Amino acid sequence: MEIPKDPFMLLSFVNMKLRDEYDSLEALCLDLQINQEELCRKLAEAGFDYQEARKQFR
Numbered sequence: 001m002e003i004p005k006d007p008f009m010l011l012s013f014v015n016m017k018l019r020d021e022y023d024s025l026e027a028l029c030l031d032l033q034i035n036q037e038e039l040c041r042k043l044a045e046a047g048f049d050y051q052e053a054r055k056q057f058r
Helices: 007-020 025-032 036-045
Strands: none
Touching: 007 025, 007 036, 025 036
């Protein structure tokens, strides 16, 4: 699956998937074959950090 390149579209995509389909960021990354560290880095560069308690990037 191709994930969005734009960081804001990526944020929306990942948060929607976490809300609707996955129990954890790890499960999302494993299922979609996404490097979790790279995903977190890309979103951090745009100013977003993963908040595990909320199960979303903010």
